Amino acid sequence: MKPVLCEKKTYTVQEIMKILDIGKNSAYQLVQEKQFKSFRIGSSIRISKESFDKWLNDKM
Template identity: 45%
Template sequence: MKSIEHYPDVLNVEDIQEILGVGRRQAYNLVSSGQFHTVRVGKRIKILKAVFVRWLNDKEETTRL
């Protein structure tokens, strides 16, 4: 697994899947859940890496408490 810094500034669902180590269905469920902002470009779903990292860090903080 490559570090988050090596991913582009705009992620797609496959990137989310790889970063989290989850299946395709779980990745699509997550990006469709409304937990963070996504943008649809045609049929593609795009997520700003900064938004995703902020969400991920918030999740890590919550699990530590």
């Protein structure tokens, strides 16, 4: 039986920083401004990949 690969559905703030080539403060500011859907898991922030990708495509 082949292992099931799950497609990643969220980004971390660090991944957003790399994608946009921005600093930590700017990335957290985008999250606080609710530019895309995000949520917390404990103290960690996760950003909806679908929401972020749509936001990014709209900016281009």
